[in-house]
Amino acid sequence: MKNFIKTSSLFNLAGLVLAWIAIFAFFWWQAPPNFHSLDNFKTMARQDTIVSIATLGMTCIIISGGIDLSVGSVVAFVTVVIALVLQPPPRINPGNGSIFDSLLTAVERGAQVLLRPAYEHPWAALIIGILAAAMWGFVNGMLITRLKVVPFIVTLGTYLLVRGAAKGLAHNHTIDSPTSWLNDLTSQPTGGDSWRILPTGVWLTIIFAIMVAVMLKRTRFGRHIVAVGSNEQAARLCGVPIERVKLVVYILAGLMVGLAGLMQYSRLTLGDPTAADGLELKVIAAVVIGGASLNGGQGSILGSLLGAWIMTTISTGCAQMGLDNWVEQMVTGAIIVISVAVDRLRVRKD
Amino acid sequence: MAFLSMHGITKSFGATVALDHVELKIEKGEVHALVGENGSGKSTLMRVLSGAIQPDSGTITFDGNPYAPRNPMEARKHGIAMIYQELSLCPHLSTAENVLLGMELQSFGVIDRKASRKRTEDALRLLGITDLNVDVAVSTLPIATRQLVEIARAVALESKIVVLDEPTSSLTQADVEKLFEVVQILRDKGTAVIYISHFLDEIKRICDRMTVLRDGLNVGEENVCDVETDAIVAMMVGRKIDTIYPRSDRRPGEVVLEIKGLHGAKKPEDASLELRRGEVVGIAGLNGSGRTEMVRCIFGLDAVKSGTIRVGAFEGVAKPAARWSEGMGMLSEDRKLEGLAIGMTIADNLTLTKLSPIISNSKQVEDAQNWIGKMGIKCRSPLQVIGELSGGNQQKVAIARLLYHDVDVMLLDEPTRGIDVGSKETIYQLIDQLALQGKAVLMISSYLPELLGVCDRIAVMHKGVLGDTRLVADTDAEAIIREAAGA
Numbered sequence: 131m132k133n134f135i136k137t138s139s140l141f142n143l144a145g146l147v148l149a150w151i152a153i154f155a156f157f158w159w160q161a162p163p164n165f166h167s168l169d170n171f172k173t174m175a176r177q178d179t180i181v182s183i184a185t186l187g188m189t190c191i192i193i194s195g196g197i198d199l200s201v202g203s204v205v206a207f208v209t210v211v212i213a214l215v216l217q218p219p220p221r222i223n224p225g226n227g228s229i230f231d232s233l234l235t236a237v238e239r240g241a242q243v244l245l246r247p248a249y250e251h252p253w254a255a256l257i258i259g260i261l262a263a264a265m266w267g268f269v270n271g272m273l274i275t276r277l278k279v280v281p282f283i284v285t286l287g288t289y290l291l292v293r294g295a296a297k298g299l300a301h302n303h304t305i306d307s308p309t310s311w312l313n314d315l316t317s318q319p320t321g322g323d324s325w326r327i328l329p330t331g332v333w334l335t336i337i338f339a340i341m342v343a344v345m346l347k348r349t350r351f352g353r354h355i356v357a358v359g360s361n362e363q364a365a366r367l368c369g370v371p372i373e374r375v376k377l378v379v380y381i382l383a384g385l386m387v388g389l390a391g392l393m394q395y396s397r398l399t400l401g402d403p404t405a406a407d408g409l410e411l412k413v414i415a416a417v418v419i420g421g422a423s424l425n426g427g428q429g430s431i432l433g434s435l436l437g438a439w440i441m442t443t444i445s446t447g448c449a450q451m452g453l454d455n456w457v458e459q460m461v462t463g464a465i466i467v468i469s470v471a472v473d474r475l476r477v478r479k480d
Numbered sequence: 481m482a483f484l485s486m487h488g489i490t491k492s493f494g495a496t497v498a499l500d501h502v503e504l505k506i507e508k509g510e511v512h513a514l515v516g517e518n519g520s521g522k523s524t525l526m527r528v529l530s531g532a533i534q535p536d537s538g539t540i541t542f543d544g545n546p547y548a549p550r551n552p553m554e555a556r557k558h559g560i561a562m563i564y565q566e567l568s569l570c571p572h573l574s575t576a577e578n579v580l581l582g583m584e585l586q587s588f589g590v591i592d593r594k595a596s597r598k599r600t601e602d603a604l605r606l607l608g609i610t611d612l613n614v615d616v617a618v619s620t621l622p623i624a625t626r627q628l629v630e631i632a633r634a635v636a637l638e639s640k641i642v643v644l645d646e647p648t649s650s651l652t653q654a655d656v657e658k659l660f661e662v663v664q665i666l667r668d669k670g671t672a673v674i675y676i677s678h679f680l681d682e683i684k685r686i687c688d689r690m691t692v693l694r695d696g697l698n699v700g701e702e703n704v705c706d707v708e709t710d711a712i713v714a715m716m717v718g719r720k721i722d723t724i725y726p727r728s729d730r731r732p733g734e735v736v737l738e739i740k741g742l743h744g745a746k747k748p749e750d751a752s753l754e755l756r757r758g759e760v761v762g763i764a765g766l767n768g769s770g771r772t773e774m775v776r777c778i779f780g781l782d783a784v785k786s787g788t789i790r791v792g793a794f795e796g797v798a799k800p801a802a803r804w805s806e807g808m809g810m811l812s813e814d815r816k817l818e819g820l821a822i823g824m825t826i827a828d829n830l831t832l833t834k835l836s837p838i839i840s841n842s843k844q845v846e847d848a849q850n851w852i853g854k855m856g857i858k859c860r861s862p863l864q865v866i867g868e869l870s871g872g873n874q875q876k877v878a879i880a881r882l883l884y885h886d887v888d889v890m891l892l893d894e895p896t897r898g899i900d901v902g903s904k905e906t907i908y909q910l911i912d913q914l915a916l917q918g919k920a921v922l923m924i925s926s927y928l929p930e931l932l933g934v935c936d937r938i939a940v941m942h943k944g945v946l947g948d949t950r951l952v953a954d955t956d957a958e959a960i961i962r963e964a965a966g967a
Contacts, residue, residue, distance in 0.1 A: 350835040357832055360821035366781065367810060367818055368832040368881070369801030427823045 142421045145472070146436040149465075153440060157447035165450050172328060176316050178442040179331045180205070180397070180406070182435055184390040184413045185420075186342045187267075187383025189434045192417050193346070194379045195359035195426025196274065196281040201387050202409035203292035204266045206402065208259045208391025210296045212312065213305035213401025215248055215255035234298050252310040259395070260388030266292055267384020271377035289410070296403035305401035315396040331393045338389065342382075343431040355379060359426025415462070416441055419469045440465065481544065483508045483672055484529075484641060489538035491524055494870060496900055498524040499535070500696045506641065511663060511673045513683040513704065516693035517716055517961075518767065518926035522676055525693070526643055530562045531555040543640065560641045561634035567626050571619035576600040578618055579633045603636040604628075606669070607662045624655035631662055642666060643674040648682060649768050660686050678766050679965050680709050694718050710958070717928065717957040725933025726912045732936070733757035736920045737808075737889050739778060742787035747773040749944035751787070753922075755889065760911060760921040761949060762931035765941030765964050771924045772813055774946065775891040779803050779810040791889060804833050809887035811878055813894040813924070815871070819878045822867040826852070826859055826877055829866050833885045851880040856906060872903030879907065883914075890914070892923045896930060908934055928957045940964050 158166050184201050191198050220242060248254035266288065273284045316331040326333070346352035354375045357365040366372055394406055419437030422429025441462055448458040482505040491499040499521045506512050516522050527533045529540070531549030540547045542558065549555040552562075569578045576593075579600045585592045600614045609628060618626055627647060634642045644663070648656045663686055666673055675687055683690060684704060692700040692715045699715050737755040742748060747770030755761050763771045776782040778789055780799045789797060794806050803810070812819040820829050827848035836843075848862035855876045859869055866874055875895070882890055895911075896904045911921055911934055925931045931938055932952055939949040940963040947963060 348839050348841075350837045350839060353828060353832070353835055353839060356824060357821050357828070360823045361818070363818040364812075364821045364829075365832070367779075367800055367812055369799070369804040370832070371801060427821065 141476075142473070143430070143433055143436065146420065146433060146440065146469075149469070150436065150440050150443060153443055153447070157443070157451070161447050161450045165447060170446070170450075172318060174439075174442050174446050175332045176318070176329055177446065178438055179316055179329075179335050180390050180393045181409070181412050181416055181438045181441070182335045183338065183393060184387050184409065185416050185434045185438050186338055186431060187386030188413045188417050189420070189422060189429050189431055190342065190346065190355055190379050191281075191383050192414075192422045192424060193359045193426060193429040194355045194376060195362065196376065196379070197285060197414070197424070198270065198281070198380070198383060198387075199285040199410050200266065200270065200288040200292050201390075201413055202406040203289050203296065204263050204384070204387045205391040205394050205406035205409055206404065207266070207292050207296040207299070208263050208388055209395040209398060209405055210300045210305060210401040210403050211262045212255045212259040212392065212395045213307040214299070215245060215258050216250065216252065216307040216310060216312070217305075219246055219249045230298075238299075250308070252312050255310075256312060256392060259392055260385060263388030263391055264381055264384040267380045267382070267387070268377070270384070271380030274380065275373040275376050293403070300401060300403040302403070304403075307400055309399070312392070312396055313399045316393055317396075331396065334389065338386065339431055339435060342386075346431060351375070351378070356427055359428075361427070412441065413438075415466050419466055421469075421473060437469075481541065482506060483543060485541045486525070486529065487539050487541075489525065489528055489535045489540075491528065491533065491535045494900060496898075498696050499528070501538070501698075502693065502696065503698055503701075504691055505701070506672045506674060507689075508640075508672055509667055509670045510688045511667050511675055511686055513687035513690035514674055514676045514693070515680075515683065515690055515712060515716060517928065519695075520693040520716070521696040522693055523645070524696075526562065526645065526674070526676070529555070529641075529643070530560060556637065556639075559637070559639045560643070561637060561639035562643045562645070563627070563630050563634065563647065564645045567623075567630055569618050569626055569630060572617055574617055575612060575614040575621070575629050575632075578629060579603060579614075579636050581633075583637070599636060600632065603632040606635055607632060607665055622655075624651050624658065627651075627659065628662060631666070635666075639671065641672045641674065643676070645676045646678070646767075647675075648677065648679060649766070656682075680712055681965075683712075684709065692716060713958045713961050717961065725930070726909050727933070728912055728916050730758050730760075730915050730936060732759040733918060736792050737778070737922065738788075738790040739774075740788045742774065742777060742789065743785045744770075744773050744777040745783040745785055747944045748777070748941065748946060751941070751946035753939060753946065753949065755920045755922050757888070757918045757920050758915050759936045760915050760923060760934055762935035762938040763922070763924045763941055763946070764926075764928065764931055764938055764960050767926065769941040769964070770944040770946075771941045772893055774941070775810060775893055775922065775924065779808065779891060781810075804885060804887070807886075807888040808891065809833070809882035809885055809889070810891040811882065811893055811895055813897060815874055815878060815898075820866055820874060823865060825863045826857070826866050826869070827862040829877055830862075830881050830884055833881060847884065851877075851884055854883075855880050855910075870900070872899035875899050876903060876906065879910070887919075889920045890922065892921060894924055894926065896925070896927065904930075928960060931960075932957060942966050 164170055188198060188201065245258065248258060270285055270288055273279060274281050316329050318329055319326040346355065354365070354370045357370055358372055358375050362372060395401065398405060416437035417429060417434045418424065419440060420430065420433030422434065444461055444465070445458050448461070484506040486502065486504040489499050489502045502521065502525055504525065514522050528535050531552045531554050547558060549558065570581065573581070576596045580596050585595045585599060597614055604612055607628065612625065618629060621629070631642065647659060651659065663673055675683070677683055687704045690702055690704050691698065692712065694716060699718060733756055735754050735756050740752050742751040751774050765771045773782055777784050780797060780803055784797050791803065791806050791808055816822060827844050830848050830851060831844055845862045852859060852862060857873050857876045859873065866877060879895065895907055915921060923935065935952055937949045937951055938955060938960065940947045940960055942964055943966065
């Protein structure tokens with residue numbers, strides 16, 4: 131039994147569920163009665179989507195022993211790209227001013243020519259947005275594996291770089307875009323669509339969560355991710371292609387962040403280069419609360435999703451109690467520290 | 481009463497008795513050699529002295545008082561300075577800062593740089609060193625100078641006992657001479673020096689007395705000038721090879737691994753070897769002589785500068801993944817750092833080299849269970865985390881990985897390091913069976929009786945150069961020790 135407590139991930143998940151129940155019970159008791167209504171659950175599920183989807187990629191990265199600080203910036207970048215592609219083909223404006231402006235104009239022109247047939251098509255906007263995020267994942271992965279710079283530094287760099295690129299592309303403005311079905315991805319289905327119960331975005335999260343969880347648990351690639359994070363030297367000895375595993379993990383995580391960006395766009399219904407500020411820290415917090423170790427080799431999709439769900443419950447509960455944002459932040463901070471401390475105690479006790 | 485007297489020191493790790501009622505007596509102003517093979521208990525005894533570990537039983541008196549350090553800090557305060565092979569200096573700090581680390585000279589909470597510099601220079605001058613700029617970062621100094629800085633720290637701390645652990649293994653001849661001068665200055669000052677070295681000629685030159693350990697037991701305390709080198713070797717080796725080493729009638733087949741003039745990025749400098757099916761070839765040599773680097777080069781873990789490697793029909797260097805698919809497997813000398821993923825399950829560790837794209841848990845567990853049974857691995861289930869097993873059982877899993885992969889050529893680096901006698905016997909039997917089945921085994925070991933008992937042929941690595949392979953029948957422990965020490 132002692133060993134079960136020490137090593138079982140089931141025990142860890144049970145702990146998270148209990149923690150959530152305690153938090154939920156507190157708000158049931160304290161918050162206005164509609165807190166425990168079914169509608170509120172649906173609202174929470176909707177709000178949870180962005181962090182949850184980004185969590186799927188981050189969990190893989192952290193299990194492989196890495197980290198990604200560029201998540202929030204990439205999400206903002208994706209909203210800008212989607213909003214730009216949804217517009218009618220733009221008139222090409224002549225560049226003026228600094229070398230950076232001319233550079234930007236050149237990039238824009240190239241993209242506009244290349245994307246001409248894609249403009250105004252929501253599907254094209256969706257695919258291009260997600261590919262843009264995957265491209266940033268590829269850039270992160272290449273820098274980490276080829277330059278052998280630690281992931282923290284590389285993604286600290288791309289955190290600023292991508293945010294800047296998003297602002298440049300949007301010329302420092304939010305970008306309004308025509309209404310399309312992309313806006314409905316995170317809204318509650320109504321009328322003839324009510325049978326879907328939850329917004330498409332939530333269903334997508336669930337489907338991708340299952341896919342990534344199965345990938346981690348049931349495929350050779352998933353086992354290689356764990357091995358690289360658990361002991362890179364041992365993985366190398368056993369012939370695991372470490373560099374390729376890391377690169378693919380960052381690309382996959384980029385795809386997930388692209389989906390998160392899509393959801394963010396759907397919530398905002400416009401492109402905003404300043405959106406999702408600090409999202410990466412929320413995502414990392416969710417993964418860590420979910421039982422992952424920043425040293426790698428440990429973590430689970432279900433745990434990370436529960437971590438995200440706990441944070442959403444706290445923020446919704448605090449909001450409905452009319453508490454200020456500072457309370458929510460302090461409580462969330464305390465939860466992060468407590469969850470990790472409990473985990474350490476559990477493992478250390480002999 | 482001796483200045484330092486360790487009496488009846490006993491220490492076990494699990495089933496292994498590392499020290500068995502060991503005695504050590506050191507006088508003021510002597511250089512005392514501590515001699516023994518790898519695994520004889522020298523390091524463990526020094527770790528007891530330095531407070532890094534506590535003995536199961538035994539007493540120590542030091543300078544007339546009972547002494548039982550609970551941690552290295554306490555030992556340091558008592559005046560015991562340990563100087564290890566891997567130096568413990570902070571590379572970014574200057575010589576003066578390193579020498580006075582933990583006892584900084586301050587006035588009003590600010591470090592007194594002038595006084596610090598003077599104190600450091602005084603300590604260095606005592607050792608006869610006057611031409612060192614104490615303000616530059618020690619990372620810019622050569623290894624030999626860093627070692628002197630560390631000895632200066634011992635002087636500044638007014639240490640009464642200085643332990644030098646293999647101090648010359650990475651020094652040039654000129655630096656060795658300088659070190660010897662410093663050791664003599666320490667002795668003349670009345671400091672007791674404990675000198676650990678594999679190089680017997682050094683011991684003959686600078687040590688006054690010596691204590692010889694073997695398998696955790698005292699085998700002699702002598703005045704160095706009274707014993708010949710051959711007699712020291714005889715004391716270190718001591719025993720007949722027992723019957724725990726099974727040896728069937730092996731029939732070597734065709735050559736499956738051939739290296740010629742192998743020169744790695746660091747080490748080895750020159751290694752040539754042939755390994756045939758159905759034979760076990762051993763590599764002897766001191767730690768750091770380049771044995772491990774040689775197999776790492778063969779397996780594609782370290783870069784190769786020049787030379788050829790042929791594995792079966794495959795010519796040239798290759799990555800580990802390619803080696804596995806060529807039918808070669810390697811066992812790392814360091815289970816925790818490289819051999820196993822300690823946080824993963826037995827099943828994962830065992831099957832990591834040969835996972836199918838979609839993993840069937842039941843198949844994986846079945847495979848693991850199969851090898852757990854064959855190897856007699858003690859565990860609760862194949863899904864147990866491997867870090868919970870004993871060292872011997874972990875090692876069996878690491879070896880079972882090669883068997884599960886069904887490799888033909890096995891590179892085993894210290895296959896029995898740190899495991900209990902029972903597991904050792906299992907591994908010896910296994911190696912014998914594998915050779916009978918036509919597998920080729922290349923085995924590195926620092927434990928000579930084991931090499932002599934298990935191998936068909938043995939080669940000795942000395943300072944990066946691999947000597948000729950000899951039939952076990954044509955060599956003996958003393959010849960190998962002499963060749964390894966370059967004597």
